[in-house]
């Protein structure tokens with residue numbers, strides 16, 4: 001079943017002569033429990049797509065449905081509630097709060113939603129253990145490596161048990177080893193913990209962790225590949241495909 005569906009999704013920034021068509025009638029689906037990567041050159045509309053999927057912004061035209069609910073029909077407060085309870089976000093620069101511990105950062109979505117403090121703390125610690133940070137619960141962000149900070153952000157994205165996790169260049173600021181760790185955890189989020197994951201990346205090594213890759217160019221989906229995880233050299237295949245698409249006019 002499709003957890004995410006878009007129909008003719010279009011986003012135009014600005015008006016008149018300076019208008020930019022960031023997304024141009026994108027129709028796609030992501031199934032429940034699927035791990036999808038979105039790839040494409042800088043400026044092709046990847047972040048715009050992710051923001052619209054997460055209800056952080058509204059489309060100029062077209063529709064996003066999450067679990068069959070058209071986001072365009074929701075009032076602002078209902079959209080905020082859906083975003084807080086059903087969707088987890090992960091960003092390139094982690095967006096952790098410097099003065100809070102790993103556990104306090106991870107608990108934040110529950111605390112802000114008015115959850116009982118002890119319950120929020122237990123949930124946060126449980127997710128931090130799952131992402132391999134059980135021994136860093138009380139560390140502040142500046143005491144953690146980039147990869148560890150991103151794992152705190154993953155725990156924070158999962159703490160409210162969302163159905164959908166959206167990650168925008170989650171490895172964009174990490175070294176190769178941490179990048180692979182984070183990509184491996186995101187795959188686990190989908191395959192073991194049953195969430196639906198949509199990840200934007202321009203790194204073929206990282207996209208190779210996904211079940212399926214959507215290639216975006218000039219605001220449109222121009223190609224799609226399903227990955228066979230018994231094939232060890234997906235990364236090379238994805239890189240070749242990227243350069244083919246970059247070369248094509």
Ligand SMILES: Nc1ncnc2c1ncn2[C@@H]1O[C@H](COP(=O)(O)OP(=O)(O)O)[C@@H](O)[C@H]1O
Nearest residue numbers: 013014020022041042043044045046047048049
């Ligand atoms: N808030 C905005 N105002 C005006 N133009 C924007 C805004 N956000 C993005 N754009 C433009 O829309 C296009 C797609 O941007 P974006 O979705 O950020 O691409 P990507 O994430 O693939 O690099 C780009 O041309 C970008 O300059």
Ligand SMILES: [Mg+2]
Nearest residue numbers: 046047048168
């Ligand atoms: Mg972007």
